[in-house]
Amino acid sequence: MFKKVLIANRGEIAVRIIKACQMIDIKTIAIYSDVDKKAPHVQIADETYNLGDPTPVQSYLNIPKIIKIAKEAEADAIHPGYGFLAENPDFAKTCLDIGIKFIGPKPEVISLMGDKIAAKKTMEKAGVPVIPGYHGSKQDTKSLVKEGEKIGFPLLVKAAAGGGGKGMRIVHSKDKLEEAIEGSKRESKSSFGDDTVFLEKYLDKPRHIEFQILADEHGNIVHLFERECSIQRRHQKIIEETPSHIMTEKLRKKMGDAAVKAAEVVGYTNAGTVEFMVDKDQNFYFMEMNTRLQVEHPVTEMTTGVDLAKWQLKIADGEKLILKQKDISQRGHAIECRIYAEDPSNGFLPSIGVLEKVQAPNGPNIRDDSGIYTGLNVTPYYDPMLSKLIVSGENRDDAIQKMIWALSHYAVLGVTTNIPFLRKVVEHPEFKKGNTTTHFINNFFKDWTIAKKGLPIDAIISLAVYDSMHTKKQEIVRYKESDPHNPWRHMGRWRIGGKEGE
Amino acid sequence: MFINYEHENNVYNVTVERRKNNYYVTYDNSEYKVEAEEIKKGHMKIKIGDRIIKSIITEGDKEKFVFVEGNVYKVLPIELTGIKKSRKKKEEGDLSSPISGKVVNVKAKKGDKIKKDDVIMVIEAMKMEYIIRSPYDGIVQKINFKENDQIEIGEITAEVKKK
Numbered sequence: 231m232f233k234k235v236l237i238a239n240r241g242e243i244a245v246r247i248i249k250a251c252q253m254i255d256i257k258t259i260a261i262y263s264d265v266d267k268k269a270p271h272v273q274i275a276d277e278t279y280n281l282g283d284p285t286p287v288q289s290y291l292n293i294p295k296i297i298k299i300a301k302e303a304e305a306d307a308i309h310p311g312y313g314f315l316a317e318n319p320d321f322a323k324t325c326l327d328i329g330i331k332f333i334g335p336k337p338e339v340i341s342l343m344g345d346k347i348a349a350k351k352t353m354e355k356a357g358v359p360v361i362p363g364y365h366g367s368k369q370d371t372k373s374l375v376k377e378g379e380k381i382g383f384p385l386l387v388k389a390a391a392g393g394g395g396k397g398m399r400i401v402h403s404k405d406k407l408e409e410a411i412e413g414s415k416r417e418s419k420s421s422f423g424d425d426t427v428f429l430e431k432y433l434d435k436p437r438h439i440e441f442q443i444l445a446d447e448h449g450n451i452v453h454l455f456e457r458e459c460s461i462q463r464r465h466q467k468i469i470e471e472t473p474s475h476i477m478t479e480k481l482r483k484k485m486g487d488a489a490v491k492a493a494e495v496v497g498y499t500n501a502g503t504v505e506f507m508v509d510k511d512q513n514f515y516f517m518e519m520n521t522r523l524q525v526e527h528p529v530t531e532m533t534t535g536v537d538l539a540k541w542q543l544k545i546a547d548g549e550k551l552i553l554k555q556k557d558i559s560q561r562g563h564a565i566e567c568r569i570y571a572e573d574p575s576n577g578f579l580p581s582i583g584v585l586e587k588v589q590a591p592n593g594p595n596i597r598d599d600s601g602i603y604t605g606l607n608v609t610p611y612y613d614p615m616l617s618k619l620i621v622s623g624e625n626r627d628d629a630i631q632k633m634i635w636a637l638s639h640y641a642v643l644g645v646t647t648n649i650p651f652l653r654k655v656v657e658h659p660e661f662k663k664g665n666t667t668t669h670f671i672n673n674f675f676k677d678w679t680i681a682k683k684g685l686p687i688d689a690i691i692s693l694a695v696y697d698s699m700h701t702k703k704q705e706i707v708r709y710k711e712s713d714p715h716n717p718w719r720h721m722g723r724w725r726i727g728g729k730e731g732e
Numbered sequence: 733m734f735i736n737y738e739h740e741n742n743v744y745n746v747t748v749e750r751r752k753n754n755y756y757v758t759y760d761n762s763e764y765k766v767e768a769e770e771i772k773k774g775h776m777k778i779k780i781g782d783r784i785i786k787s788i789i790t791e792g793d794k795e796k797f798v799f800v801e802g803n804v805y806k807v808l809p810i811e812l813t814g815i816k817k818s819r820k821k822k823e824e825g826d827l828s829s830p831i832s833g834k835v836v837n838v839k840a841k842k843g844d845k846i847k848k849d850d851v852i853m854v855i856e857a858m859k860m861e862y863i864i865r866s867p868y869d870g871i872v873q874k875i876n877f878k879e880n881d882q883i884e885i886g887e888i889t890a891e892v893k894k895k
Contacts, residue, residue, distance in 0.1 A: 413854065416836055417861050579831055580857075586790035586797055587774065610832060610857075638802025643790045650803055685739045687759070689798045689805050692776050692787040694748035694757045695768045697735055697809070 231547050232256050232306040232331070237271065238296050238321075239311030241601035242617055243523070244271035247309050250539035252276075259303045261296060263289035265609045270601055277303055284611045290314045293321050300330055307331035307546060313613065316522040317344055333546040335499050335521050342496055343519045346390045347428055353516045356495040358488050361507065361515040363430025374411050378429050379404060387411055389418030390426035395465025397421060400432060435510040435667045438462070438517075439474050441489035442530045443502045444541055446551040451493050453486045454530050454538075455560050460666040461655060463578055468648070468671075469655060470526035471565040472533055475626065475664030476512065485514055492519060501527075501542050507668075525568065525618065528597060532564035532622040563629040564622035567637065567652045571614040574651035575679035580614040583607070586644035591636040595622045608645050616642065626664070630656055650680060738808040827864065827889050833857025835881045840890065844872040852890050855883055869895045 236259040248258045260275030263284035279299045281289040310316040319341040325332035347365040364377035389397030397418035399410035415425040442454040458474035459467040489504035505517040590598040600617035623629035637653040737744045747758045757764045767779040778785040787800040837854040873891040
């Protein structure tokens with residue numbers, strides 16, 4: 231087994247991978263930028279190396295810097311996590327060339343799946359259903375508009391190199407198409423350095439359902455069932471669950487077989503995810519394959535008992551998959567909520583600042599994959615995801631009930647988070663009924679703002695008692711000696727918290 | 733002791749008094765007699781009649797945060813001048829940037845006649861695009877940023893004279 235693994239990431243996923251390594255006696259190397267000096271992944275790793283400048287290009291995306299550290303620290307392998315360099319074929323290739331194992335599939339597979347057009351063509355050839363659309367090479371705005379009109383509205387403009395919703399636009403009418411194509415191209419160019427876009431039919435009441443794959447380097451491939459990730463804002467998932475509410479044994483078999491087939495035709499190795507869209511009539515279409523560990527992998531772990539991060543390490547080390555398809559089973563229901571530093575009342579804009587207090591809920595089958603702690607400064611440099619809260623229950627209702635409890639006991643003070651919003655979503659009657667589509671947030675929470683009912687009496691009492699406890703004694707005495715019925719006499723004299731004029 | 737809390741532009745006048753083992757909190761003409769303890773720093777357990785409030789309070793630079801029943805409230809204890817601090821509310825037709833980022837495209841120029849919802853500029857932050865649209869029909873008086881400029885949250889992107 232590897233002796234030392236470098237984790238080329240930060241935040242909760244770096245923490246998750248470091249723990250997976252340490253549990254099987256692999257030493258870990260963390261890398262961090264200047265603003266991440268005190269980040270949790272740095273605190274728990276066995277060795278740490280500074281990357282300097284916090285801008286992503288200069289730090290977690292800087293291939294030469296990271297490779298240099300890996301060599302210096304004598305890493306046997308590099309785990310890229312998700313995001314950053316996880317799906318960068320050049321990075322995987324560089325690792326291969328210098329004899330450091332990249333924990334993921336081969337560079338050419340990453341390359342193929344990273345090119346969404348080529349990926350679809352490959353899948354179509356292999357008999358995996360794909361969504362009708364334009365994936366051609368005529369990339370001038372005029373031609374694209376013409377192709378778009380052929381497909382009809384609504385349609386989707388997507389960045390060929392995209393992921394995580396970046397560069398994606400929904401267009402409902404012809405007059406908005408040009409603006410959408412241009413915007414998508416710009417965003418794609420600046421995010422991925424490639425402005426190729428494609429167009430595709432936008433499905434009715436679509437659900438996002440994906441299948442987890444594990445494939446070893448000896449030709450064994452299994453799937454670990456589905457995850458439904460339909461609840462999205464800005465085309466990014468915020469709530470994921472397994473099993474999917476609409477899944478039947480028959481459909482699961484069909485989709486699972488298609489997912490395994492997809493992995494097979496490209497010679498996939500390690501953990502991966504095949505994403506499908508499923509329409510209201512249960513037709514499913516291949517969307518893309520993510521060649522890495524997914525953010526939402528814990529819901530699969532919670533219901534199958536399989537440690538995916540551990541298997542990534544074992545597979546990369548050349549071990550054979552001892553898991554057989556027939557031995558993998560799912561028990562109960564798991565839900566994940568992504569906790570973001572963002573303001574759902576204000577277009578989900580990221581919020582930054584010091585976390586004055588962090589207290590995660592705990593209890594049976596409640597998991598908090600966290601990258602934060604009290605006192606940590608949330609900076610604007612990286613994705614604003616703070617942590618992931620995952621619960622599992624005996625069935626969906628049970629899991630929902632547990633999630634509501636867990637969210638209402640998750641205290642994050644200091645920056646605005648989406649926790650109250652997540653709770654409203656999970657409590658929503660349509661969510662409870664399982665009527666989850668990718669339009670859910672837009673349909674039910676379009677102009678959602680936190681109900682401004684003012685301060686509840688419990689908050690007022692808490693504050694008043696707290697301030698009373700923390701006010702200097704002599705001030706209280708002075709207060710008692712004066713007329714308690716005329717508080718205005720004390721204007722300007724009482725210092726809250728006893729901080730000033732002590 | 734008399735305290736004013738400001739929350740979402742409202743001011744709450746509260747008095748609290750400690751007598752023996754109880755706190756007496758008066759707010760909005762009601763008095764609440766409570767027993768309270770701070771279990772650990774900022775963790776409050778307050779007994780009010782047969783009900784228990786559990787809350788967490790932390791202090792930031794100026795503001796305080798209260799966590800109660802799964803919600804977070806941010807309050808500002810304010811000086812007892814008796815005058816409500818007036819905060820400038822966002823006016824209709826706000827053209828300030830909602831986020832710090834980079835200007836990636838400027839669609840309008842000085843002198844342009846533009847319609848409501850026309851795109852003025854596009855700002856990119858955290859790999860997302862934020863579109864600044866005109867809040868009304870009008871004429872562009874001034875564009876304050878050009879492509880590739882860095883823009884900070886709250887900075888005014890452009891001036892549009894309402895028609």
